[in-house]
């Protein structure tokens with residue numbers, strides 16, 4: 001019997017290639033007549049091949065990445081997954097800086113049966129196609145599979161009809177294939193500056209956590225994406241023009257409260273080895289200590305969780321270690337459907353900041369990886385029931401937001417295209433505006449923490465991809481149909497996303513980096529100097545330190561007054577020595593018998609004048625010598641322990657002034673010396689000339 005179709009599924013199919021148009025595509029539900037043709041084919045295919053999908057299995061076999069071994073490398077070394085860049089995007093990228101398209105929606109059915117060892121972790125629900133006792137016949141009845149996947153875009157329920165999405169995976173596809181098609185293109189967008197959001201949605205036990213985190217046999221989208229991100233970051237920063245910062249935060253929404261999953265992880269990050277997945281950690285391990293965090297509107301990010309821990313990561317291993325630590329605190333509990341059911345929505349936020357070291361410009365984009373808790377029916381256990389009601393309430397809020405965003409009635413002129421909040425998109429009150437700026441219906445983002453956190457992403461600040469996991473067992477049909485309805489609406493939400501803007505001002509990271517580099521160098525220089533001084537100074541030197549050039553320092557800084565005093569003292573000394581030499585020479589010269597003879601021959605006045613001059617010079621030199629000595633003594637005293645830089649500076653001012661005055665006088669003295677010499681030369685010249693005739697050898701050298 002063909003059931004009456006839900007109104008939301010009645011839209012005519014828009015089956016054009018999703019990559020060729022920016023008009024969001026409605027999921028199609030075929031007429032029952034067309035459906036019956038498909039059904040026949042599907043049933044035939046299924047019975048012939050024993051598999052659900054032809055196209056998806058071909059995808060599986062053609063993937064070049066299937067040989068990657070999760071066992072050999074739990075975090076999958078980046079080199080192993082970087083086989084090729086993905087060019088698969090179902091949406092249009094009109095301009096380099098603008099992304100126009102709709103939310104990308106993919107469906108991942110849970111396999112009919114999983115290998116026993118894989119399933120031992122907790123699949124409690126009855127297996128697909130298992131025999132059930134039939135009271136009428138007394139024998140066993142096999143429950144028939146109501147779902148068919150006819151190609152990689154379509155999933156059909158034999159009574160409900162056909163749903164079309166961007167991609168429908170085969171139930172036996174690997175996480176790697178899901179990653180290749182969903183997450184990898186998003187990392188490529190992230191790397192060029194777009195925000196990217198990926199979330200897994202589906203009923204409890206349908207494989208959301210398996211898809212996002214993986215298990216010990218198979219890596220999930222999170223580790224695969226992180227490895228790919230870091231391999232790109234390393235490659236792009238190789239030539240030294242760019243620098244990347246990767247920062248992780250990790251939170252959960254449990255019973256409508258936000259908790260930081262990295263708050264208490266620092267010690268563990270140091271001591272613990274990395275762990276690939278929360279599935280293999282302790283159960284029910286809430287530490288119960290973390291405080292609830294609040295959300296605020298934020299001009300840069302739309303919304304911000306106040307006080308959320310941020311950890312800077314240098315490698316994929318480090319980042320995944322933080323996630324493993326966060327996973328440990330995530331609330332997990334046993335439900336009727338899943339022995340290790342996530343009782344919270346978990347969101348990993350990875351912020352990538354790239355800085356162009358030449359221009360100093362930088363750009364930050366954020367990757368949000370969300371593993372939502374699964375919708376579930378009421379259960380017997382009180383605690384699970386309470387959790388379940390919070391989960392369902394928040395998922396309902398998400399469904400309503402998506403529904404409002406997707407509904408044509410919001411914008412009767414066309415699809416509801418959302419733009420970034422900073423331009424014409426939604427605001428914090430949740431009012432969406434369409435392209436033509438006509439205010440639309442109120443979008444109830446504030447109805448739950450989940451929708452509030454996803455608000456920027458859903459209102460056009462991020463490219464969004466969702467992976468809806470479904471359970472194709474007959475028992476789960478109602479939940480699966482609900483999931484597909486949600487997925488159908490999400491597919492209708494159109495996006496118009498701008499790249500995050502480049503920050504280019506004096507306070508950008510480039511400038512900061514340069515300043516930091518300069519300060520770091522200064523610090524290193526000073527450290528070297530300090531250790532050098534420590535090595536040279538004796539233990540009793542108190543707070544005074546000596547630089548390599550002998551100047552006293554306080555806290556590593558050169559005292560400029562003292563340095564000046566010392567320099568001037570050196571000059572003074574040098575001049576004094578020269579004066580002394582000159583005087584000594586003159587004295588010697590004058591004592592020379594020949595000169596004395598000559599001088600005796602001079603008129604008396606000249607001799608007296610010279611004598612007076614030289615005596616004056618001698619007296620001046622004695623004064624300078626005395627002063628220099630005094631100055632040296634003073635410096636020696638100041639350098640002794642107990643004299644601080646302050647006292648030094650205080651003394652130095654007067655000393656330096658005096659010294660300067662002395663230097664001026666000293667210059668005068670030298671001038672006087674020179675004029676005396678000239679005078680003497682002039683006085684001696686006629687005598688020398690006269691003497692040359694009778695005494696050809698004159699010791700001129702002594703007079704110069």
Ligand SMILES: Nc1ncnc2c1ncn2[C@@H]1O[C@H](COP(=O)(O)OP(=O)(O)OP(=O)(O)O)[C@@H](O)[C@H]1O
Pocket residue numbers: 109110111114118119120121122123171202203204205206207208209210211215338340341342343372373374375469
């Ligand atoms: N595609 C798959 N291949 C192999 N095993 C799977 C797959 N999907 C789910 N499973 C298994 O099913 C079980 C439940 O999956 P999982 O915990 O991921 O579900 P879930 O949707 O996250 O549930 P919940 O919402 O309750 O947290 C796990 O044991 C998981 O390994």
